[in-house]
Amino acid sequence: xxxxxxxxxxxxxxxxxxxxxxxxDVTAAEGQCAHCGATKPFAEARVYVRGPGLVARxxxxxxxxxxxxxxxxxxxxxVRGMTYLSLNASQSQESA
Amino acid sequence: MWxxxxxxxxxxxxxxxxxxxxxVPDWPGHLAGQxxxxxxxxxxxxxxxxSYSIAxxxxxxxxxxxxxxxxxxxxxxxxxTEELVVDDRVELRGPIGGWFVxxxxxxxxxxxxxxxxxxxxxxxxxxxxxxxxxNAPFRLLYSVSEPAAVFYRDELRAVSDHDHSVGxxxxxxxxxxxxxxxxxxxxxxxxxASATWPSQHSxxxxxxxxxxxxETAARLLTGSGYSPDKIRTERFGPTGDRQ
Numbered sequence: 001x002x003x004x005x006x007x008x009x010x011x012x013x014x015x016x017x018x019x020x021x022x023x024x025d026v027t028a029a030e031g032q033c034a035h036c037g038a039t040k041p042f043a044e045a046r047v048y049v050r051g052p053g054l055v056a057r058x059x060x061x062x063x064x065x066x067x068x069x070x071x072x073x074x075x076x077x078x079v080r081g082m083t084y085l086s087l088n089a090s091q092s093q094e095s096a
Numbered sequence: 097m098w099x100x101x102x103x104x105x106x107x108x109x110x111x112x113x114x115x116x117x118x119x120v121p122d123w124p125g126h127l128a129g130q131x132x133x134x135x136x137x138x139x140x141x142x143x144x145x146x147s148y149s150i151a152x153x154x155x156x157x158x159x160x161x162x163x164x165x166x167x168x169x170x171x172x173x174x175x176x177t178e179e180l181v182v183d184d185r186v187e188l189r190g191p192i193g194g195w196f197v198x199x200x201x202x203x204x205x206x207x208x209x210x211x212x213x214x215x216x217x218x219x220x221x222x223x224x225x226x227x228x229x230x231n232a233p234f235r236l237l238y239s240v241s242e243p244a245a246v247f248y249r250d251e252l253r254a255v256s257d258h259d260h261s262v263g264x265x266x267x268x269x270x271x272x273x274x275x276x277x278x279x280x281x282x283x284x285x286x287x288x289a290s291a292t293w294p295s296q297h298s299x300x301x302x303x304x305x306x307x308x309x310x311e312t313a314a315r316l317l318t319g320s321g322y323s324p325d326k327i328r329t330e331r332f333g334p335t336g337d338r339q
Contacts, residue, residue, distance in 0.1 A: 005308075006306075006307040007307075008307060009307065009331045009332065010331045011195070012147075012195065012196055012330045013147060013331070013332070016131075016132075016133035019097075019190075025194035025195075027194055028195040043193070043195035043328070044329070
């Protein structure tokens with residue numbers, strides 16, 4: 001699947017790009033993998049950022065959860081790899 | 097949303113790492129463990145974005161600190177560590193992340209495990225604990241290549257001398273100080289057993305470092321009885337050099 005065993009980061013690394021789209025924090029959101037059914041915080045997904053876009057894969061089965069590409073001022077978001085994403089609405093304004 | 101941040105001070109941590117303090121107008125505040133994205137734009141419009149953990153404790157004074165390690169072939173880190181001067185401006189996005197965070201209301205024991213510059217968000221947690229007057233028992237296991245690579249050495253010593261509920265264990269992968277009891281090398285089950293909370297304490301673990309380090313540490317923790325849902329991880333690495 002990949003040439004180097006540790007060429008991925010995790011969902012935390014996608015937080016900034018996804019903040020362009022989501023008003024709520026996605027890293028602490030729980031997503032369900034549409035392939036294996038594992039439900040985990042998005043922060044635990046394997047995130048690959050070296051390609052032309054960003055790809056998040058399930059940490060359990062490695063199927064694609066999310067793809068995000070920025071081309072010619074358009075953001076293309078594909079989330080069909082997740083059955084759902086459950087976001088915490090109470091944390092949107094949390095800070096010091 | 098990008099904010100313009102002004103550099104207000106610079107401090108060398110090691111020969112290759114530098115702490116940068118930014119003044120960020122309208123900074124909404126942050127939680128220990130969160131990061132920011134830094135965007136640099138060249139004269140020709142080319143932009144580069146990198147993520148850096150916030151090193152400073154949450155505060156209300158619109159200042160934040162990051163510590164940047166210079167990567168040999170980096171595109172952004174050489175600029176931030178060698179060329180940036182006080183009064184320069186960069187763009188910041190954040191704070192980012194609500195998962196890899198420690199909140200001052202958390203009273204349970206905390207196990208921090210850092211690989212190299214993975215210490216940065218964990219230092220924010222130690223500083224946040226101190227500034228909030230928290231009594232949560234903390235332990236830090238800090239793996240570095242050699243003694244000269246340690247960030248925040250004096251502050252860490254002061255914290256653990258002053259407050260015995262913050263335990264500090266260094267481990268070295270390449271060169272150890274003279275008379276160090278452990279041969280330099282990777283973290284292993286023996287070290288995890290001696291330097292971390294036994295799993296029955298139900299400590300919350302925060303592990304940050306290069307991906308290979310994080311995978312090893314997380315595997316050792318679960319091997320020593322930790323439940324995976326008590327382990328929060330943040331990975332960085334050369335692959336973090338985006339664009």
